[in-house]
Amino acid sequence: MFNDFKLTDRDRPAYIQVKDYLKRLILRGALQENQKLPSTREMSTLLSVSRNTVIAAYTDLEEERLLYAVPGKGSYVAAVQSSVTDEELSWQTNWDSRINSYARKAVELDRMKHGIRAGRGFISFTSIAPDEELFDLENVRRAFMDRMAIEGNVLLNYGYAKGYKPLIEYLKRYMEQKGVDLEGKDLLITSGFTEGFDIVLSALGRTHGTVLCENPTHHTAIKNLKLNGFEITGIEMEDDGLNLQQLKQALSERAYDCAYLVPSYHNPTGIVTSPARRIAVMKLLAEHQIPVIEDGFNEELRYSSSHALPLMSLAGQGNGVIYLGSFSKVLFPGMRVGWVLADRELVSYLESIKRARNIHTSTLDQSVLYQYLHNGHLDKYLKKARSIYKRKFEWTRKCCEQFIPFAKVSGDGGLHLFLKFNPDFDTHLLLEACSEQGVVFTPGDMFYTDERGRNTMRIGFSRVSENDIERGLRIIGRTAAELLGKRL
Amino acid sequence: MFNDFKLTDRDRPAYIQVKDYLKRLILRGALQENQKLPSTREMSTLLSVSRNTVIAAYTDLEEERLLYAVPGKGSYVAAVQSSVTDEELSWQTNWDSRINSYARKAVELDRMKHGIRAGRGFISFTSIAPDEELFDLENVRRAFMDRMAIEGNVLLNYGYAKGYKPLIEYLKRYMEQKGVDLEGKDLLITSGFTEGFDIVLSALGRTHGTVLCENPTHHTAIKNLKLNGFEITGIEMEDDGLNLQQLKQALSERAYDCAYLVPSYHNPTGIVTSPARRIAVMKLLAEHQIPVIEDGFNEELRYSSSHALPLMSLAGQGNGVIYLGSFSKVLFPGMRVGWVLADRELVSYLESIKRARNIHTSTLDQSVLYQYLHNGHLDKYLKKARSIYKRKFEWTRKCCEQFIPFAKVSGDGGLHLFLKFNPDFDTHLLLEACSEQGVVFTPGDMFYTDERGRNTMRIGFSRVSENDIERGLRIIGRTAAELLGKRL
Numbered sequence: 001m002f003n004d005f006k007l008t009d010r011d012r013p014a015y016i017q018v019k020d021y022l023k024r025l026i027l028r029g030a031l032q033e034n035q036k037l038p039s040t041r042e043m044s045t046l047l048s049v050s051r052n053t054v055i056a057a058y059t060d061l062e063e064e065r066l067l068y069a070v071p072g073k074g075s076y077v078a079a080v081q082s083s084v085t086d087e088e089l090s091w092q093t094n095w096d097s098r099i100n101s102y103a104r105k106a107v108e109l110d111r112m113k114h115g116i117r118a119g120r121g122f123i124s125f126t127s128i129a130p131d132e133e134l135f136d137l138e139n140v141r142r143a144f145m146d147r148m149a150i151e152g153n154v155l156l157n158y159g160y161a162k163g164y165k166p167l168i169e170y171l172k173r174y175m176e177q178k179g180v181d182l183e184g185k186d187l188l189i190t191s192g193f194t195e196g197f198d199i200v201l202s203a204l205g206r207t208h209g210t211v212l213c214e215n216p217t218h219h220t221a222i223k224n225l226k227l228n229g230f231e232i233t234g235i236e237m238e239d240d241g242l243n244l245q246q247l248k249q250a251l252s253e254r255a256y257d258c259a260y261l262v263p264s265y266h267n268p269t270g271i272v273t274s275p276a277r278r279i280a281v282m283k284l285l286a287e288h289q290i291p292v293i294e295d296g297f298n299e300e301l302r303y304s305s306s307h308a309l310p311l312m313s314l315a316g317q318g319n320g321v322i323y324l325g326s327f328s329k330v331l332f333p334g335m336r337v338g339w340v341l342a343d344r345e346l347v348s349y350l351e352s353i354k355r356a357r358n359i360h361t362s363t364l365d366q367s368v369l370y371q372y373l374h375n376g377h378l379d380k381y382l383k384k385a386r387s388i389y390k391r392k393f394e395w396t397r398k399c400c401e402q403f404i405p406f407a408k409v410s411g412d413g414g415l416h417l418f419l420k421f422n423p424d425f426d427t428h429l430l431l432e433a434c435s436e437q438g439v440v441f442t443p444g445d446m447f448y449t450d451e452r453g454r455n456t457m458r459i460g461f462s463r464v465s466e467n468d469i470e471r472g473l474r475i476i477g478r479t480a481a482e483l484l485g486k487r488l
Numbered sequence: 489m490f491n492d493f494k495l496t497d498r499d500r501p502a503y504i505q506v507k508d509y510l511k512r513l514i515l516r517g518a519l520q521e522n523q524k525l526p527s528t529r530e531m532s533t534l535l536s537v538s539r540n541t542v543i544a545a546y547t548d549l550e551e552e553r554l555l556y557a558v559p560g561k562g563s564y565v566a567a568v569q570s571s572v573t574d575e576e577l578s579w580q581t582n583w584d585s586r587i588n589s590y591a592r593k594a595v596e597l598d599r600m601k602h603g604i605r606a607g608r609g610f611i612s613f614t615s616i617a618p619d620e621e622l623f624d625l626e627n628v629r630r631a632f633m634d635r636m637a638i639e640g641n642v643l644l645n646y647g648y649a650k651g652y653k654p655l656i657e658y659l660k661r662y663m664e665q666k667g668v669d670l671e672g673k674d675l676l677i678t679s680g681f682t683e684g685f686d687i688v689l690s691a692l693g694r695t696h697g698t699v700l701c702e703n704p705t706h707h708t709a710i711k712n713l714k715l716n717g718f719e720i721t722g723i724e725m726e727d728d729g730l731n732l733q734q735l736k737q738a739l740s741e742r743a744y745d746c747a748y749l750v751p752s753y754h755n756p757t758g759i760v761t762s763p764a765r766r767i768a769v770m771k772l773l774a775e776h777q778i779p780v781i782e783d784g785f786n787e788e789l790r791y792s793s794s795h796a797l798p799l800m801s802l803a804g805q806g807n808g809v810i811y812l813g814s815f816s817k818v819l820f821p822g823m824r825v826g827w828v829l830a831d832r833e834l835v836s837y838l839e840s841i842k843r844a845r846n847i848h849t850s851t852l853d854q855s856v857l858y859q860y861l862h863n864g865h866l867d868k869y870l871k872k873a874r875s876i877y878k879r880k881f882e883w884t885r886k887c888c889e890q891f892i893p894f895a896k897v898s899g900d901g902g903l904h905l906f907l908k909f910n911p912d913f914d915t916h917l918l919l920e921a922c923s924e925q926g927v928v929f930t931p932g933d934m935f936y937t938d939e940r941g942r943n944t945m946r947i948g949f950s951r952v953s954e955n956d957i958e959r960g961l962r963i964i965g966r967t968a969a970e971l972l973g974k975r976l
């Protein structure tokens with residue numbers, strides 16, 4: 001006995017490792033009720049640890065009522081319910097038969113569970129997460145220390161469902177800078193864009209059961225729309241945003257509960273809808289009184305196109321637009337912070353749903369983000385990130401044009417480009433062939449609301465080096481040419 | 489012009505404040521397209537800031553394409569879509585009519601929106617959040633710095649829906665220490681208990697539409713059960729846990745989709761179900777193959793009673809128990825971290841729902857918590873917290889017995905006690921009268937699954953000083969005596 005103990009972890013206090021070890025023996029029934037333990041001196045020899053370590057472990061175990069001490073005699077194992085159990089209590093159920101259709105759909109639509117796995121050393125264009133090498137760790141550290149010094153106790157205790165007040169105020173000012181009229185509006189902090197979108201959808205009446213959106217569009221949005229029981233009507237994306245003719249047609253044919261739009265650096269096409277087109281789209285939707293869920297995706301990563309206002313700003317004091325914001329793609333996705341800016345009455349409903357779902361978003365995340373923003377680091381970081389991403393963006397674009405000249409490239413900014421081949425080309429076949437050569441990307445059909453898009457693909461470049469961008473796109477181009485029976 | 493500028497914030501870089509100011513003027517249309525701005529030298533005089541500050545602000549505004557520079561001439565306002573909008577786009581909708589019944593119910597069941605507000609200087613027994621004065625800030629800081637040094641970049645980028653791997657592994661070992669058999673099980677990290685519970689309920693089939701639970705029970709659980717469309721059958725709590733006769737009766741009358749149980753430091757009664765009763769309850773549920781959602785609430789805050797195993801440990805390799813854990817009440821609720829330990833197949837469904845709802849729980853929170861636990865601070869902190877809370881607990885109990893002798897007190901630990909008056913007493917009337925004297929508590933009926941409990945109340949003591957505990961309970965006792973027409 002006691003000969004299988006080892007100090008396995010240098011960082012973890014030795015007495016806790018001894019305690020954990022003895023606890024396991026007691027709970028397993030290997031040490032039995034009223035059994036006398038070796039003295040602390042003997043035990044320290046048996047386990048090759050100091051006597052003080054054993055004393056500390058015994059004391060803790062007494063406090064947890066797993067041991068009891070008899071003065072002058074030693075330590076004994078207390079009466080403990082052993083985990084060796086009754087067969088009767090150990091029944092099996094088939095969970096699959098106890099699960100509902102929502103859970104089943106969540107798995108079915110979960111791209112991460114059915115996605116492409118990139119092997120080691122692969123060149124992967126599948127991610128559009130920011131490049132973590134750019135992260136501004138020093139200032140995040142500083143923001144954390146600053147905020148902890150100011151109100152550490154407060155940060156670690158419960159906060160408000162609506163969010164951390166200084167951050168709410170900061171984001172309201174930030175949205176005002178984007179030209180938004182805050183009159184009659186309120187702001188709710190969520191754990192990222194996805195949660196904001198899911199909460200909004202969960203609250204909306206399914207009067208008509210259908211939502212309008214761009215086609216293609218953000219696949220997570222498609223998933224959440226479907227999971228929330230909405231049907232989707234996709235309107236084709238042109239080089240400058242929604243096809244107005246199609247939109248008009250769709251609006252005349254039936255009614256919709258809302259529209260979901262990504263006016264800037266649209267995912268996956270990368271298109272920035274022009275100011276004029278924004279107004280035209282908003283006019284049509286206003287005529288039919290269709291509320292808009294605006295996804296402020298990557299609005300901050302402007303490289304080239306001119307300044308454009310969010311749809312929410314165009315609506316002035318109107319309350320028909322729900323704006324979903326997040327710095328995830330620009331700053332730190334690991335901190336799950338996003339926001340919903342919308343009509344005050346609506347936000348009050350959303351706040352109660354947020355509270356029911358997880359009480360509130362991590363105050364630590366919110367306060368560190370707040371302090372980081374407040375200290376003025378977003379602007380500095382954006383400047384740096386923009387210049388690096390812009391170079392990569394232009395390089396990727398150039399490589400696409402050079403190596404894959406038979407595909408149409410779109411994208412004005414953000415962290416990805418979109419390629420469109422001729423209609424009978426199949427990017428799934430291309431992926432299969434490229435993947436054998438160590439290169440993967442995202443086939444575009446997952447972004448489509450209908451069965452189309454098998455001739456498209458998304459190229460995320462944020463986490464690929466310039467060398468690999470060139471190598472990878474060269475391979476994609478050569479392989480596509482082979483499939484097309486072309487000669488480069 | 490430019491005479492309303494002020495540097496308002498010492499901590500925020502001056503050039504950003506200048507930039508924000510000019511941006512506002514441009515977007516509002518106060519500065520118009522092609523208008524020449526004062527030179528940097530002139531502007532620095534106008535705004536009373538250094539010239540370098542103005543240069544930095546102009547440079548940023550050029551980068552954001554709000555200004556353009558004409559070499560040798562100066563800086564001009566760029567073509568910017570103004571936020572002065574078209575009346576047509578600014579329509580109003582009545583959100584209340586676009587909201588569904590789920591959102592409406594979320595507001596209706598939202599206790600925070602209809603709760604008791606404690607005025608300034610009140611003695612409030614309503615909270616059962618931990619006392620933030622006890623928080624171990626120094627070691628949280630250290631955990632943050634340690635983890636950031638090891639893998640800061642990783643922490644700030646996207647993580648896995650299932651959770652941060654080192655924390656998952658740690659918690660699995662931790663559950664093993666509680667006697668749980670991990671065979672066939674898996675663990676999902678959630679943003680606190682509430683999210684875990686909500687996700688589990690959202691996944692369960694409503695084959696029978698009803699859930700069994702203790703009566704009274706945790707009011708957030710009642711809310712989430714109702715929000716998820718379940719009916720509730722409450723089984724009376726006795727001094728030692730569920731009334732077995734009632735449970736048997738209920739099980740013979742109809743079928744249930746699952747049971748929700750809080751075996752340790754039950755909220756609100758504070759009762760710890762004895763080992764024997766745990767086995768008896770589990771046997772009855774196993775006979776009827778009713779899965780159990782076990783709420784590990786405050787299991788760590790043991791003051792007096794002997795060691796008892798979680799229900800999940802009793803089930804051995806059986807897969808009928810879903811364990812929901814959290815350190816929120818013990819450590820830091822501001823960090824929203826909890827976990828679900830359950831059958832592997834079931835967790836795979838829950839993982840996809842978690843991903844659909846908010847991608848994953850904050851990696852920052854998870855990693856800081858992991859490092860804190862790994863460094864061995866939980867045990868040390870618990871020791872300290874337990875001794876302080878225990879003293880408060882005993883003091884509160886003593887005061888209750890002395891000042892409110894006509895109420896039955898229950899509670900073996902945790903951060904609250906539960907009082908039960910004779911059946912026709914109304915704690916809402918008591919609350920009203922006490923609140924006029926600056927003392928508030930939580931009437932007990934909100935914890936009941938039926939219309940009962942108006943003669944009960946919960947006393948949370950964690951955040952009340954010993955002096956105030958005495959003062960407050962004296963007032964409650966005196967006021968109750970008056971209502972009862974008794975003389976103390």
